[in-house]
Each structure stands twice: as C-alpha cells, then as structure tokens.
Amino acid sequence: MCGIIGVASLRYNVASIIKSGLEKLEYRGYDSVGIASIASNTILIKKGKGKIHEVETRYGLSRVPGSIAVGHTRWATHGAPSDVNAHPHADCTGRVAVVHNGIIENYLELKEKLTNLGHVFKSETDTEVLAHLIEEFLKELKPFEAFRKAISMIRGSYAFAVLISNEPEKIFFARKDSPLVIGVGEGMNFIASDIPAFLEHTRRVIVVHDGELGYITPVEIYLENSKGERINYLERIIVVDWTPDMARKEGYPHFMIKEIHEQPRAIRDTIRGIDENYEKAVELMLDSEKIFVTAAGTSYHASLVFSLIMSKLAGKLVIPFISSEYLSYANSADENSLLIAVSQSGETIDTLMALREFKKRGARIIALSNIIGSAIPRESTLAIYTRAGPEIGVAATKTFTTQVTALTWLAINFSEKRGAINQIEAKSLYKVLRDIPEKTERIISMYEAWARSLGRDFANKNNAYYLGRGISLPIAMEGALKMKEIAYIHAEAYPAGESKHGPIALIEENFPVIFVSIEDRLERRLLGNIEEMKARGAYTIGVVPENSILISKLDNYVAMPRISEIFLPILSIIPLQLLAYYTAVSRGYDPDKPRNLAKTVTVE
Numbered sequence: 313m314c315g316i317i318g319v320a321s322l323r324y325n326v327a328s329i330i331k332s333g334l335e336k337l338e339y340r341g342y343d344s345v346g347i348a349s350i351a352s353n354t355i356l357i358k359k360g361k362g363k364i365h366e367v368e369t370r371y372g373l374s375r376v377p378g379s380i381a382v383g384h385t386r387w388a389t390h391g392a393p394s395d396v397n398a399h400p401h402a403d404c405t406g407r408v409a410v411v412h413n414g415i416i417e418n419y420l421e422l423k424e425k426l427t428n429l430g431h432v433f434k435s436e437t438d439t440e441v442l443a444h445l446i447e448e449f450l451k452e453l454k455p456f457e458a459f460r461k462a463i464s465m466i467r468g469s470y471a472f473a474v475l476i477s478n479e480p481e482k483i484f485f486a487r488k489d490s491p492l493v494i495g496v497g498e499g500m501n502f503i504a505s506d507i508p509a510f511l512e513h514t515r516r517v518i519v520v521h522d523g524e525l526g527y528i529t530p531v532e533i534y535l536e537n538s539k540g541e542r543i544n545y546l547e548r549i550i551v552v553d554w555t556p557d558m559a560r561k562e563g564y565p566h567f568m569i570k571e572i573h574e575q576p577r578a579i580r581d582t583i584r585g586i587d588e589n590y591e592k593a594v595e596l597m598l599d600s601e602k603i604f605v606t607a608a609g610t611s612y613h614a615s616l617v618f619s620l621i622m623s624k625l626a627g628k629l630v631i632p633f634i635s636s637e638y639l640s641y642a643n644s645a646d647e648n649s650l651l652i653a654v655s656q657s658g659e660t661i662d663t664l665m666a667l668r669e670f671k672k673r674g675a676r677i678i679a680l681s682n683i684i685g686s687a688i689p690r691e692s693t694l695a696i697y698t699r700a701g702p703e704i705g706v707a708a709t710k711t712f713t714t715q716v717t718a719l720t721w722l723a724i725n726f727s728e729k730r731g732a733i734n735q736i737e738a739k740s741l742y743k744v745l746r747d748i749p750e751k752t753e754r755i756i757s758m759y760e761a762w763a764r765s766l767g768r769d770f771a772n773k774n775n776a777y778y779l780g781r782g783i784s785l786p787i788a789m790e791g792a793l794k795m796k797e798i799a800y801i802h803a804e805a806y807p808a809g810e811s812k813h814g815p816i817a818l819i820e821e822n823f824p825v826i827f828v829s830i831e832d833r834l835e836r837r838l839l840g841n842i843e844e845m846k847a848r849g850a851y852t853i854g855v856v857p858e859n860s861i862l863i864s865k866l867d868n869y870v871a872m873p874r875i876s877e878i879f880l881p882i883l884s885i886i887p888l889q890l891l892a893y894y895t896a897v898s899r900g901y902d903p904d905k906p907r908n909l910a911k912t913v914t915v916e
C-alpha cells in the first residue's frame with residue numbers, strides 16, 4: 313500500500329500542493345517519499361528514504377519547479393526502503409517518470425526481457441519496469457499509445473501516475489485493484505490514491521474503475537475503459553461532503569472498521585505477493601529437524617493456527633511459544649532448528665530477543681512481517697512478507713488474517729513437498745485459498761449488521777467466555793483478545809473441554825459464551841460443552857459451519873461456508889472482530905486508541 317498523487321495546474325509551482333497532498337496520504341505508507349515534475353520539457357526528480365518532513369529537509373521537495381507533477385509516499389513491497397527504491401522511477405533516458413501503488417506480478421519476467429533489450433535498472437522495485445516499457449514503446453508510438461500498450465503488459469494490481477516529457481502538460485494514469493480518484497478543479501486537476509490528498513482544493517471527484525486509464529491536463533480529463541472506449545466523465549462526477557479526517561478513513565468512523573473492510577484486498581495482495589522467498593522458506597522448513605514458531609499477542613494466535621495446520625496437514629510438529637517466554641525454549645535450539653518469528657511490525661522486542669537467542673545457538677530464522685526492512689526481518693536468515701499495508705488501528709485485524717493466509721500457504725506447500733498431500737490435493741487447496749478474498753468480503757457483508765446488534769447487548773456485559781477446540785481455539789483466543797483490548801470486557805478464551813475444570817463455576821443467567829467450532833471431527837464433543845453451559849443459564853453464541861449439528865442448540869450463531877477447514881480460521885475471526893468493534897463503539901470507546909496499549913511494543 314502506497315499513496316500517489318498527481319497535480320496538473322495552470323499555476324507555476326505545484327510542488328507544495330503535492331507535498332501537502334502526500335502528508336494527507338502518509339497513513340498509506342511512510343518509508344520513503346518523492347516527487348517528479350516537468351519544467352521546461354525536462355523531468356526533475358527528488359526522492360529519498362524517510363518521512364516527508366525528513367526528505368523535505370534534505371532535498372526541498374516543495375521547492376521543485378513545475379506546474380505538472382506527481383508524488384509518492386511508499387510502503388515497501390519489493391525492495392527495502394532506500395533512496396534508490398523510493399518512487400518516482402525513471403526510464404534510461406529520463407523522459408518517463410512513474411509512481412505506483414500495487415504489485416506487478418510479472419515484473420521479473422518483464423525486467424529480464426527489458427534488460428536483454430539493453431535497459432539498465434537502477435532500483436529493486438517492480439515499478440521500474442513500467443518506465444522502461446514506456447521508453448521502449450515510445451520508439452514507435454505516441455506517448456498515450458505507448459502508455460496504453462505498456463499497461464496492457466502489466467499483470468497484478470496498480471494505480472499509476474506517469475509523466476512523459478514529450479507531452480509535458482499531461483499526467484497519464486491507470487487503475488486495477490488499487491484505489492485511484494480524479495479531483496476535478498478549476499484550472500487544476502488531480503489524480504490520487506485517496507480523496508484527502510486534494511480535498512482542500514476540490515470536492516468534485518471521479519472514482520476511476522478497474523481497467524480504466526486516461527490522462528489529465530490542467531483543463532482536460534480523458535478517461536477510457538478497458539476496451540479503449542471514451543467515457544463521458546461528466547456523468548461520473550460526485551461531490552463529496554467529507555471532512556478531511558473522514559476522508560482519510562474513506563468515510564468510515566474509525567481506522568479499525570476500515571481495516572476490517574480492507575481484509576479482502578489485503579489477503580488478495582498477500583497471495584499475489586507470494587514469491588521465491590516463500591519457496592525458500594519451505595526449503596528451510598524441509599531441511600530442519602525441529603521447527604519452532606514464536607510471536608506475541610495476535611501474531612501468536614496466527615502462529616498457533618499455523619502449528620495446528622502443520623500437524624493436521626503435514627503431520628509435522630511445530631512448537632509454538634509466546635516470544636517473551638523464549639528462555640524456556642531456547643535451550644532446545646541448535647543448528648538443526650528453525651525458528652519462524654511472526655511479527656506484523658517487525659519490531660516487537662520480545663520476538664526480537666527470542667530470535668537473537670535462537671540465532672546464538674545456531675538456529676536459522678524465518679521472519680514473517682508486514683514491514684519490509686524492519687528489525688526482525690533484518691536480523692533473520694530469510695524474510696517473507698504479508699501485504700496488508702499500514703495498519704493504523706491499534707488492534708490487529710488485517711495483519712492477522714494476512715499472517716494466517718501466508719502461514720497457511722507455507723503449510724500447504726510444505727505438505728505437498730513432503731509428500732503428505734499429493735499434487736492434485738495441493739492444487740485444489742491453492743484454488744480455495746485464491747477464493748478466500750471473495751469469501752471474506754461476503755462474510756463481512758453478511759455479519760456486520762449481526763455484530764452491530766449483538767454489540768449493543770454485549771455493551772452491558774462485564775465478562776464473556778470464548779471456547780473452542782483444535783484450530784478453533786486460537787480463533788477463540790483472538791476473538792477474546794479483541795473484545796478485551798478495545799471494549800474492556802473481561803473476555804477469556806479456554807479450550808472448550810477444559811471449561812468444566814473450573815471456568816464453568818462463573819456461569820450464571822445470561823453469561824455470554826461464544827463457541828468457535830470449525831472442525832467437523834470435534835463438533836460432537838462441543839455439543840456436550842454447549843449443553844453444560846446452557847444448563848447453567850449461559851447465553852450461547854456460535855461461529856460454526858453451515859448446517860452444523862450445533863446450530864439447533866445455540867441461542868445465536870453465524871455460519872461459515874463449507875470449505876476445507878484449514879481456511880476457516882481466516883473467515884471465522886471476522887464476525888468476532890466486528891463484534892468487538894461494535895461493542896467498543898456501543899460502550900462509547902475509541903477502538904483505534906485503546907487505553908494503555910501501543911501499536912508496537914519495544915520494551916521487554
């Protein structure tokens with residue numbers, strides 16, 4: 313996830329408008345920043361690693377001359393944050409400058425072809441291929457045709473804004489699976505990832521749809537669909553009445569709910585971002601006698617899901633532990649051990665300490681993080697990444713489901729390579745995985761109203777139990793953690809079978825008990841646990857598969873689709889995230905900033 317902006321103006325200098333637009337987009341990424349403008353038919357680029365104010369101090373972004381310019385604030389996906397990997401990216405001749413948000417899936421293939429044609433690449437990014445492709449086609453075509461042809465060769469997700477010095481009054485743009493909006497001004501038009509980037513200047517907006525492309529000038533907008541047919545953009549203009557803060561949240565009242573809704577996109581991007589390092593990670597797993605997985609908080613729950621899927625699918629023991637407990641596990645580590653360290657921020661000190669202790673004993677380390685170049689990936693043997701984009705709400709949501717997605721892929725691939733499942737079985741599992749983003753979307757739309765209404769009842773509760781067995785248990789634990797941290801309700805997760813060894817003593821009339829049950833073979837056992845709770849007056853709520861035998865016993869339930877159980881952790885947490893969110897809101901709390909909590913914990 314990155315932020316892009318382009319401004320085409322009749323006024324002389326737009327760099328300061330680009331800079332202030334980028335500040336509004338910084339929530340989309342903040343590891344490096346850059347601007348390209350056209351002045352006297354020449355492209356000028358200033359860019360560097362760091363936050364906007366740091367790069368401004370170093371290079372004076374806002375003083376770059378030119379009335380046509382594009383800017384970018386980056387969230388690294390390919391290539392660590394650095395001056396050279398910062399956008400914009402240029403071709404060999406310096407006549408093309410590109411900013412991009414998204415992931416180009418076939419960039420290695422394109423890069424090889426272009427290198428064979430003599431193009432020299434400066435960065436490690438996927439984006440740079442577009443600049444060189446356009447350069448190649450400019451040899452025979454006019455700028456817009458060259459741009460259109462280059463776009464037709466890109467596979468993956470993108471929102472592009474491009475300058476070509478032969479047509480210095482235009483900013484070319486294209487969109488697929490990454491957000492892009494046009495701002496319609498007076499003598500000044502805009503293109504950006506998000507409305508807040510230009511809200512100070514215009515409230516008239518056109519949402520660019522997937523497959524559309526075109527260009528803006530200070531006084532003209534050209535938009536066409538994927539068949540090359542011109543679109544009458546005047547019919548598409550909407551006038552927004554958002555405040556800048558509402559716009560930053562795309563109209564959602566809080567980042568947390570926006571991020572819950574972003575999960576289909578985040579999961580899709582994570583699947584698209586599975587690269588050769590994931591394959592190398594599986595090789596390391598196959599080559600290790602002992603595998604450990606460690607993390608804190610929500611990331612630990614993702615690690616537990618992984619450990620259980622590895623046991624279920626591959627028959628391989630993966631030892632999970634909470635990272636702050638590393639001293640009790642490190643003694644069993646040696647050079648035949650592998651530690652998988654899971655941390656969305658890549659900076660959690662407990663996980664970093666565990667990693668260092670295991671490394672000292674010769675173990676190899678795989679980091680799974682959402683932040684390229686953060687401490688945990690830097691100190692690991694190998695790093696793989698989720699592509700959730702920046703998570704601003706303190707409670708982890710989209711980083712959890714993307715971690716589980718990435719870890720589930722590792723488990724499938726490991727099982728296939730180890731021979732625990734055959735190629736046909738693996739193929740059908742990959743297919744189900746690819747359908748998960750769409751299923752996630754459906755679950756969100758089916759259960760948001762349910763969560764809003766139940767959240768109002770939960771708002772009056774002081775306690776709740778979350779019970780599960782097998783791979784349902786980490787989901788119960790994650791659901792309880794969400795409720796605890798943002799709604800401040802004492803929510804406790806337990807293995808369902810264990811509940812009668814003590815916790816049941818607290819049950820009284822209307823005590824809420826949430827049962828997560830996504831494994832068929834454990835369903836019958838849960839039946840007994842539900843009966844026990846009901847007999848004592850509990851209000852029972854279930855997260856269960858469609859047509860589950862448990863449904864008739866429950867007071868309230870949400871139903872998950874009947875797909876392979878290993879994918880249900882991703883779907884079944886969603887109603888519980890929504891429930892925690894709406895309970896917090898009903899209680900009048902700000903779910904984005906829970907008391908006493910920090911997004912990244914860097915003290916032991």
Ligand code: F6R
Binds near residue numbers: 707
């Ligand atoms: C809960 C939450 C925390 C983090 C934990 C680990 O919503 O966000 O429990 O999961 O602090 O953080 P990372 O994944 O950054 O290591």
